[in-house]
Amino acid sequence: MSPTIVNIAAYHFVPLDNLSERREVLRALTRELDLKGTILLTPEGINLFIAGSRHGVDALLEHLRSDAALTDLTVKESFSEEQPFERMLVKVKQEIITFGIDGIAPREYTSRKLPAQELRKWLAENRDVVLYDVRNDYEVKVGTFAGAVPAGIDHxxxxxxxxxxxxxxxxxxxxxxxxxxxxxxxxxxxxxxxAGFRDVYQLEGGILKYFEECGGDFYNGDCFVFDKRVALSPQLEESATTQCYACLQPVLPEEQLSPLYNPPHSCPHCYRTPEQRMQELCARRDQEIAAACNPLPGATPYDNIRPISIPLRLDRRPLGEALQELFSHIPLEDWEQVAKAGQLVHKGQPVTLDRVVRSGERYGRLFQAITEPEVNADIHVLHEDDALLVINKPAPLPIHPCGRFNRNSLEWILQQVYQPKKPRPAHRLDANTTGIVVLTQSRQWAARLQPQFQRGEVEKTYLARVQGHPTWDTTSCDAPIGRESQECGGRIVDPEGLTSLTEFKVLQRYVDGTTLIEARPRTGRTNQIRIHLWHLGLPICGDPLYLPGGQLGTEQTVNIQAPPLNLHAWKIAFAHPRDGQQVAFTAPPPDWAVNVPTNSPEEAGLG
Incomplete structure (x- = not known):
């Protein structure tokens, strides 16, 4: 099949005016002639790449050359079997080719032009000449003159x-x-x-003109072109070089044989191992999270409504009585003030305490123009796939919206980044605890993963730095933990409490009187590791609640300026909800676990 599409390339440096009017005329003409490609109109001249029928191309050239400014327009011509351009663009720009250097005006002065035949003669005579390829690196790799010096540029x-x-x-x-x-x-x-180069020439008409007149003499490979043909051979025919759909790099015939060439997904230039792709995805997510937290979402005043659900046991009771039952620690007088201020609402409307409630109804406590306490939002993504999201959580940062924290919570922040998805935490981690948090990308995945936590099939390993040196190297604690919170919000050991088991192993004893301990909880009670170490007389450093001497503190979530709680969710392993294959993740240990004085130069083995 003989080529039927005529391809032309041309440029001419000449002052042009009335660019907008020229653009409209050329848009109409090229549409009428069914041409495709690009025409750039600038104050310094014209540049064009056009393809179409012989009649259409000739008619366009006749129109252009009828303009006195473009009478001398010279074109380079080639042929193809298919239209190499997707559409027709006529654009107005400031420069034909963007250079960014003032005082360079080719229509007034340019370097001497060396005809193609003369260059071939010089090369045949082996003259002392520097062939300088000013194209981008991805163009040079497709082909260049033998012995040429590439500029080594991307733009x-x-x-x-x-x-x-x-x-x-x-x-x-x-x-x-x-x-x-x-x-x-x-x-x-x-x-x-x-710049001081004394004897500068430019190849007249470029590589394509050289191909037209001299073929492939002294040239290795093909010539990259900016259309669907990708590259032309010295015979000005479309070559076997193609272009990667993913990264747009040219792919040579020999590169197409690589196992890394997987069109349209990747080529040898852009292929990434699964590990590399995961690293890049996580880095991109980290940037998105950082942007969502600058400023912190809870730093801007807003109105917040905390929901209050009415259970069956309180059906048909006055709202005031229901609130006293649900929040026994809050005096009725406080609720009276809230209602009087119009901050007790149902379906957006204020209600009074004598309203009779029905089970299943949802009321709200309105907080107006609130700002939330500052948190640490240095969140890092460790892994992401269609089912899971694994996070290295900083502290202090609550996982769920609660109490004083609503928008300044891990769950709320991640929903802003991943919307319309709503990542769901598969387990708990205290606001003051750093480390691994596993979330699922949908309810369906949650239904497959969370039962593993409930059945105790998930292997969790924590690091804790405690006050004191234990007399043992390994031990376990099975002290039952109370079902009810104390006034301060903490739990205590209670013989009638929930069965609990944690295994401990000493990793390092430090000269400052503290010890680094590995903890493996075999059950999942609230504050379990903290309570068991406290019960063993080894309270965790920085714990505001479980204090030395068996004392309970009055704080739950610490201030961001306070010393950190030295408890870190280090490792986790479980069966992936998609295929049941075992997966494991590790969150790098924080500074307090690696940068502390030791009795010897031995490492704690936390790499």
């Missing part, structure tokens, strides 16, 4: 910096620069002369 605007790196001795030698069609050399040449 033409980087060309001035590349010239500065050339050896001084090159300034005294003949330099022949070249590009695809010659347009970049129109600006690159004068710049090199300004």
């Amino acid at each position: 033409f605007r980087d060309f001035p910096a590349a010239v500065e790196k050339l050896p001084e001795e090159v300034k005294e030698r003949p330099v022949v620069m070249f590009c695809t069609g010659g347009i970049r050399c129109e600006k690159a040449g004068p710049f090199m002369e300004r």
Whole structure:
């Protein structure tokens, strides 16, 4: 099948005016002639890449050359079996080719042009000449002249910096620069002369004109072009080089044989191992989370309604009585003040305490123009897939919205980043505790994962730095933990409490009187590790609630400036809810677990 599509490339540096009017005329004409490609109109001239029928191309050229400013427009021509362009664009810009250097005006002055036949003669005579390829690296890899020096750039605007790196001795030698069609050399040449290069030439018409007149003599490979053909051979025919859909890099025929070439997903240039892709995804998510937390979401005043649900046992009771039953620690007088201020609502409307409630109803306590305490939002994603999200949680940071914290909570922050998804925590972690938190991406995945936590099938390992040196190296604690919270919000050991078991192992005893301990909870009670170590006379450093001497503190979530609770959810392992395969994750130990004085230079083995 003989090629039927005519491809032309042309540029001309000449002052042009009335650019908007020219654009409208050319848009209408190219539409009428069924042409596709790009025409750039600028105050310094015209640049175009057009493809279509012979009649259409010739009619366009006739129109352009009828303008006195474009009479001398010269084109390079090639042929293809298919239309290489998707659409037709006629654009107005400031420069034909973006360079960013003032005082370079090719219509007023440009470097000497060396005809293609003359360059071939020079190369055949083995003349002392520096062939300088001013194209981008991804173009050079497709093909270039034998012995050519590449500029080593990713964009033409980087060309001035590349010239500065050339050896001084090159300034005294003949330099022949070249590009695809010659347009970049129109600006690159004068710049090199300004930089002190004494004998500068540009290949007239670029590589494509050389192919037209000289074929592939002294040239290795093909020439990259900016259309669907990707590259042309020295015979000006579409070559076997293709382009990666994912990264847009040209893919040579030999690269297409690589096992890393998987169109349209990847090629040898952009292929990433699963580990690399995960690292890049996590880094991107970290940036999104950081942006969502600057400023902290709870730092801006807002109105918040905390829900109050009416259980069956309080059906048909006055609202005031129901509130006293539900919140026995809050005096009725306080609720009276809340209701009087219109801050007790049902379906958005204020209600009074004598209202008779029905089971299943939801009321709300309105807090107006509130701001939340500051938290540590240095959240890092360790793993993400369609089912799971694994986070390294900082502290202090509550997981769930509660109490004084609503928007300044892990769950709320992640929902802003992952919306419309709502990642669901699969387990608990105290606001003051750092480390691994596993979340599921949907209710369906939660239904498959959470039973593993409930059945005790999840292997969890914590690090804790405690006050004191235990007399044992390994031990366990099975002290039952109370079912009810104390006035301060903490729990205590209670013979009638819930069965609990934690295994402990000493990792390092420090000269400052503290010890680094590995803790493995075999049950999942509230504050279990903290309570068991406290019960053993080894309270965790920085714990505001479980204090030395068996005392209970009065704080739950510590202030961000307070010393950190030295408890870290270090490792976790479970069966992936998708396929049942065992997976394991590790959160890097915090500073308090690695940067402390030791009795010896031995490491604690926390890598």
